[in-house]
Amino acid sequence: MTKKLLPLLVLTALTAAAHAATPPNTLVVAQGLDDIVSLDPAEANELSSIQTVPSLYQRLVQPDRNNPEKIVPILAESWQADPAAKTLTIKLKPDAKFASGNPLRPEDVIFSYTRAVTLNKSPAFILNVLGWQPDNIASQLK
Known part of the structure; x- marks a missing residue:
């Protein structure tokens, strides 16, 4: 009986020391992550993904943390x-890099937006508001 109990006691002691x-x-x-379907920004639409994705991918711009009205x-x-607010020209930082x-x-930016629109998953509705649709996205981005 002692031979069977000793490994259990050692394991319990090691586990307690690991905290x-x-x-x-x-x-x-x-927070629970059990609702995550995808961490792909073109697919993520459930609460946990929406909260996690910004920690994994950098954005072109984002709201200022101290003043959310400022981009x-x-x-x-x-x-x-x-x-006319029909065209938005974005200049990338010269040192912008992937991980x-x-x-x-x-x-790369054009590819990401095109992919999100053509996959037509839940997050695409935000881009659809801009008039970007799978059948016209190629002509919308340059």
């Missing part, structure tokens, strides 16, 4: 709308 304390001044946030550049260096270290090119 780490939270460092001071650190906030730990936990701040992330991968974009600048952007300019034409007077792999490969440079981010305008063609």
Whole structure:
């Protein structure tokens, strides 16, 4: 009986020693991830994915954390709308890179938007508001 009980006691002792304390001044946030269907930004539409995807992928621009009415550049260096608000020209930061270290090119941005629209998953509705549809997206982005 002792031979069977000893491994269990050792395992219990090791497990107890494996717990780490939270460092001071650190906030730990936990949430369920059981509703994630995809972490692909062109597919993600459930709450956990929508909250997680921005931590995995950089955006061209995003709302300022302290002043959400202000848009701040992330991968974009600048952007300019034409007077009729029909065209938006975005200039990428010259040092914008993928996590792999490969440079981010305008063609990559066009590919990502085109893919999201042509996959036509739930997130595409946001781009559809711009008039971007699977049958016209190729002519909308340059």
